[in-house]
Amino acid sequence: MRKGESLVAHMDWPLFASYIVMLIIGMATVYSVAYNEEHPNIYEYSEKYGKQLVWLGISLFLGLIVFLIDSDIYRKFSLPIYVFTLFLLVIVLFTPKINGARAWLGIGTMGVQPAEFAKIGTALLLARFISTVNVKQQNIQTVLIANAIILMPMVLILLQPDAGTFVVFTSFLFVMYREGITYDPLILKLINRIPGIRFKETWVGGHFIPILFVVIILSVITLLMSNEVLEFSFLPNVKVPGFYSVVATLFLISLIFLIFLRVVSARRERGRATLVVILGFSMAAALSSVVNYGFQGLRSHQKDRIELFLGMKEDPNGKDYNRNRAMAAVGSGGFLGKGYREASVSSVRSNHVPESETDFIFCPFAEEWGFAGTFILVALYMFMLVRIIIIAERQRAVFNRVYAYTVAMILFYHFAINIGMNIGFAPVIGIPLPFFSYGGSSMMSFSVMMFILLKLDSQRRDVLQ
Amino acid sequence: MNLDARRYVILTFILMVGIIYASRLFYMQVVDDQWVLRAQEIAEKRWEISPPRGVLFDRTGKKIVSNRTYYNLMMVEADIVDLDTAKFAKLIGWTREEVRNRFKEIVRGEGTYYNKNTHKRTPNYQKIRAYPFMKELTLEEVARIAPHLDNFKGFHEEITSMRSYPYANGANIVGYLSEVSQEEIDEDRFYKPGNNIGKAGLERFYEKELRGRKGIRYIVTSAMNNAIESYADGKYDTSALQGPPLKLGVDILLQAYGEKLLKGKRGCIVAIEPLTGEILALVSSPSYDPNLMIGKRNISMYYPKLLLDPSTPLLPRPLASEYPPGSTFKLLNSLIALQEGVITPEFGAPCNKSVVGCHNHASAGNLEDAIKHSCNPYYYAVMRRIVQQNRKKNVFADAEVGLNRWVDYMKSFGLGRKLETDITGLRPGLIPDVAFYDKWYGHHRWAFSTIRSISIGQGEVMITPLQMANIAAIIANKGWYYTPHFVKSIGSKGPLPEYLKKRYAKIDTKHYDVIIEGMRRVVYEPGGTGRRALLKDIVICGKTGTVQNPHGEDHSTFLAFAPMDKPKIAIAVFIENAKGGGGLWAAPTASLMIEKYLKRKITEKDREKTIIDAVFSYMR
Known part of the structure; x- marks a missing residue:
């Protein structure tokens, strides 16, 4: 920090503003969903909104502290921080189970989830590690170390068990992909053993991570939609099998890309880009149909197993029960919603949607504000994520960039999985919606994560590359 | 290896998910109305308040068909705590066997759901719902039982209204009431299982007049099926209206x-x-x-x-x-x-x-x-x-x-x-x-x-x-x-x-x-x-x-x-x-x-x- 400049001089205001807007909307939603007539005051500590307000205050206070500390400390102390969070993850395994998992470390009612903070520790150490290696000369050792940094907390989290956070840790793979640390060296080592082959790189190995995730996401969505039939109130007698709607959506997206490409790409690249989009669409459609018809062709007990895993089965006490009710709450919102504090399905009092103040908080929000609200929310998240990636790409320091990408990807994962399970696109695994869900640990960890990013960004000019 | 271009792969990936989610939300919330119905099914209940039926007077103004209050003994299984079957059976004047059988009977009978489209009966018994354990008790009977119900958690009495005929004459004129059949429910949405309908005589002919207007309260319910609040502050509620009295030419x-x-x-x-x-x-x-x-x-x-009586009283x-x-x-x-x-x-x-x-x-x-x-x-x-x-x-x-x-x-x-x-x-x-x-x-x-x-x-x-x-x-x-x-x-x-x-x-x-x-x-x-x-x-x-x-x-x-x-x-x-x-x-x-x-x-x-x-x- 240069002398005479205020603390927030170089802060990225758009990102900070979107963060604050989300906090406000989130707080309002928690207040609405947990509203108790006996204690209407939002400061009432005995109610969840009172507690959430305290967590919010603590989070902002932590953010202030983060902002006061010189950003270099995160780079320097990344290993101790990582080790400390791992230590907490080990300790938590010796606590009694709460709701079937050893995830809570706490004093009295104020508990924290170490897994939430392990994300920060891992992000910092991964950034530190990647900033020290020369990616141009990446080798198997680099890949293995990077993977080990991620895997250690993942294993400990799986022991709790906490499937949701476990899945979130795979978001680091995207960061590694961005930095060129891929599984290509491993693949090359295998392939180059074949006599006569001497590749320097493979396209599949290089883009392995996004390809893998596109395949997984497309498969899951295809499976979830395979039993659905879409109907339109304004088009009676038209019934579209879910699979066709997946292909149609893919087609539409490809079309948008083609138009987009014609506008922005240079003339000489246009042909190649068009080919890539068409090829991509064909492959995605092919994959989707293979998954769909393969699934239909499965024997019933195999089908059952997949359906149970994805929460598609009619099981009145199982996960589909929650998913179905959550979808009913979201879908009944209509265009403008039922109005603030008018959520009839997903309020805590009605309790039709369990965990509606934590993992399913998107439900009451969608029910109250309708598509108008959810569209703005999705747009707000998109804005935040794009902004973070813009910030990431303007960093001089690799450490900063890697860290920014981890924040973007972690937020993206939470967004995609949490909202996905409210709209029938993701299996029900409990992870919070950032800045919305009730709970101190996620509120604090996301805020600290965000403030570290803002701090790193505000000091980006101090870094000499 | 151009790593800088990879930012576009990631950006595309994120934006694609955003677009897909927004489209899905648009479809679910604006286009597809099945979720609205599902939500109503889950959270909104219509409480129907049945008014007493219209009464009948003869030409001189004597009340010949009136309403009388009866009681049902209701049971909520979830609220039952350590039921002493022997004591309870003694209280209601049944044998222990009968009490036990009645529980099973409720699960098989009242506790089933009849789907009129498939004509199938499926189990729908819920422990938190109230089912009538004994029906149509008179005031005397309920007065004997009710004071002791405090000792038997999960049981409570409920008032119902039924006909009474002070003169015991003119049965073939006034007819009688009986529980609606499934066909009658299908035909007229006014009726719900358990409602009564005129099956003969004037009760049947003047059914639409006598039944009056049901009161409807729309309420928001919780998962435990208890009411939370009036829906939209009672804006759509209607009050029950008793059927008009009929004056007969009959003396x-x-x-x-x-x-x-x-x-x-x-x-x-x-x-x-x-x-x-x-x-x-x-x-x-x-x-x-x-x-x-x-x-x-x-x-x-x-x-x-009465039906089998060779002198055909019906x-x-x-x-x-x-x-x-x-x-x-x-x-x-x-x-x-x-x-x-x-x-x-x-x-x-x-x-x-x-x-x-x-x-x-x-x-x-x-x-x-x-x-x-x-x-x-x-x-x-x-x-x-x-x-x-x-x-x-x-x-x-x-x-x-x-x-x-x-x-x-x-x-x-x-x-x-x-x-x-x-x-x-x-x-x-x-x-x-x-x-x-x-x-x-x-x-x-x-x-x-x-x-x-x-x-x-x-x-x-x-x-x-x-x-x-x-x-x-x-x-x-x-x-x-x-x-x-x-x-x-x-x-x-x-x-x-x-x-x-x-x-x-x-x-x-x-x-x-x-x-x-x-x-x-x-x-x-x-x-x-x-x-x-x-x-x-x-x-x-x-x-x-x-x-x-x-x-x-x-x-x-x-x-x-x-x-x-x-x-x-x-x-x-x-x-x-x-x-x-x-x-x-x-x-x-x-x-x-x-x-x-x-x-x-x-x-x-x-x-x-x-x-x-x-x-x-x-x-x-």
């Missing part, structure tokens, strides 16, 4: 008296006020106590018994039994002959017993005496003149013309078709027409001599006692009638509009005087067949009938109205298989009813005793 004391007279006999009495068409009494014997048919518990106990005979009218029919044939101009009041005919049997009396020299003696050969002659008017050369074609005209007159008396009386269970009776006889005998294969028994109300002619009483009313009015009906006012409104429409028989008024004089002679002149109907200070005009029938002894019937100058009551009495003719049983019964209605007391005590005490052999 309940006359009705009760008629039922008393017919004890021990099969038969019916129908009394109508000629001026208005209001039914004063409609007695069907044997009948039943309507209080036996209140509530599921009673109905399941008594209904099968049958509303005055509406649904079709009898040959017998000699009372001669009145109509006289009127038709006069109107057709084929006879004059001075027409005479010998009592020629070689044509048809008759009792011993002097030959009638005019129409009045023919009615007085109820002379069968005379009416053969009259009927021949109606049917064979020599309008066609062919005797068969001529009979066709004559019968057609005759049928036309008969229809104008409300015969051969259902009267539009405000009750269910009506039968049309039968007036044979050309088509009927053509089918029976063949085209041009019949003439008067083939069908002559209709001249004395035998043979193919069928008539219900209600139609017969209506004929008495038409004669009393000298040619017109209002369709007989029970309800004279619905709430503050009058009767249904069809009962304010005057209907005419196709006979000129002038022809009635002769007939009425004849009917007076039946009762008041020596040799009249209805002498036992005689009252000293009221002039009764009547006509007896002795109906031959294949089921045993002749039916005894009497048709009358009184007083002669200003008729206030028209009556038809039918007593099945009575030994002796219409004069012996039906005539005195009619006179007692008339006296009871007009004077409110009985002077002819001996006559009353004879009738009441008579118990016919088939009833023993």
Whole structure:
């Protein structure tokens, strides 16, 4: 920090503003969903909104502290921080189970989830590690170390068990992909053993991570939609099998890309880009149909197993029960919603949607504000994520960039999985919606994560590359 | 390796998910409405508040059908804590076995869901829902049980409303209520399983009026099924509205008296006020106590018994039994002959017993005496003149013309078709027409001599006692009638509009005087067949009938109205298989009813005793 400049001089205001807007909307939603007539005051500590307000205050206070500390400390102390969070993850395994998992470390009612903070520790150490290696000369050792940094907390989290956070840790793979640390060296080592082959790189190995995730996401969505039939109130007698709607959506997206490409790409690249989009669409459609018809062709007990895993089965006490009710709450919102504090399905009092103040908080929000609200929310998240990636790409320091990408990807994962399970696109695994869900640990960890990013960004000019 | 380009892969990836999610949200929230219905199913409940049914009053303002409060003992399994079955069974007066079985029964019965589309019953038992453990307890029963319910958590009492009949008469008029069937629920969304609906009589005919308007409260419920709050602050709620009271033309004391007279006999009495068409009494014997048919518990106990009873107490005979009218029919044939101009009041005919049997009396020299003696050969002659008017050369074609005209007159008396009386269970009776006889005998294969028994109300002619009483009313009015009906006012409104429409028989008024004089002679002149109907200070005009029938002894019937100058009551009495003719049983019964209605007391005590005490052999 240069002398005479205020603390927030170089802060990225758009990102900070979107963060604050989300906090406000989130707080309002928690207040609405947990509203108790006996204690209407939002400061009432005995109610969840009172507690959430305290967590919010603590989070902002932590953010202030983060902002006061010189950003270099995160780079320097990344290993101790990582080790400390791992230590907490080990300790938590010796606590009694709460709701079937050893995830809570706490004093009295104020508990924290170490897994939430392990994300920060891992992000910092991964950034530190990647900033020290020369990616141009990446080798198997680099890949293995990077993977080990991620895997250690993942294993400990799986022991709790906490499937949701476990899945979130795979978001680091995207960061590694961005930095060129891929599984290509491993693949090359295998392939180059074949006599006569001497590749320097493979396209599949290089883009392995996004390809893998596109395949997984497309498969899951295809499976979830395979039993659905879409109907339109304004088009009676038209019934579209879910699979066709997946292909149609893919087609539409490809079309948008083609138009987009014609506008922005240079003339000489246009042909190649068009080919890539068409090829991509064909492959995605092919994959989707293979998954769909393969699934239909499965024997019933195999089908059952997949359906149970994805929460598609009619099981009145199982996960589909929650998913179905959550979808009913979201879908009944209509265009403008039922109005603030008018959520009839997903309020805590009605309790039709369990965990509606934590993992399913998107439900009451969608029910109250309708598509108008959810569209703005999705747009707000998109804005935040794009902004973070813009910030990431303007960093001089690799450490900063890697860290920014981890924040973007972690937020993206939470967004995609949490909202996905409210709209029938993701299996029900409990992870919070950032800045919305009730709970101190996620509120604090996301805020600290965000403030570290803002701090790193505000000091980006101090870094000499 | 161009790593910088990879930012676009990641950006694309993120934006794609965003676009897909926004589209999905648009589809779910704006396009697809299944989730709205699903949400309503989950969280919104309509609470229906059933109002008490409308009550029924008789013409003098006595309440004859009212509502009474009953109680159900409700059970919520989730709230039951350590039920002491033995103690509980003792409290409600059951055995332990019965208590245990009842729990299982609820799960299998009330605890199932019937899907009307697939016609499948699926288990739907919920421990948090209240189910009736014991139904329809009286105040006395619940007063014994309720104070101890504190010791048995999970049980509570609930109020329901049911019918009560203070007079225990007129069961065939008022009908009864019973639980709605699945078909009725499918037909009318007003009903929910467990609701009651009128199954017979006025309860059924005036169901839409009597049931009133249900109150509806829209509430938001929680997962535990308890109400949280009114939906939209009660903006869409409606309050329950009791059905309007119905005032009947029935005189309940006359009705009760008629039922008393017919004890021990099969038969019916129908009394109508000629001026208005209001039914004063409609007695069907044997009948039943309507209080036996209140509530599921009673109905399941008594209904099968009543249904299988060989004396058919559930049958509303005055509406649904079709009898040959017998000699009372001669009145109509006289009127038709006069109107057709084929006879004059001075027409005479010998009592020629070689044509048809008759009792011993002097030959009638005019129409009045023919009615007085109820002379069968005379009416053969009259009927021949109606049917064979020599309008066609062919005797068969001529009979066709004559019968057609005759049928036309008969229809104008409300015969051969259902009267539009405000009750269910009506039968049309039968007036044979050309088509009927053509089918029976063949085209041009019949003439008067083939069908002559209709001249004395035998043979193919069928008539219900209600139609017969209506004929008495038409004669009393000298040619017109209002369709007989029970309800004279619905709430503050009058009767249904069809009962304010005057209907005419196709006979000129002038022809009635002769007939009425004849009917007076039946009762008041020596040799009249209805002498036992005689009252000293009221002039009764009547006509007896002795109906031959294949089921045993002749039916005894009497048709009358009184007083002669200003008729206030028209009556038809039918007593099945009575030994002796219409004069012996039906005539005195009619006179007692008339006296009871007009004077409110009985002077002819001996006559009353004879009738009441008579118990016919088939009833023993």
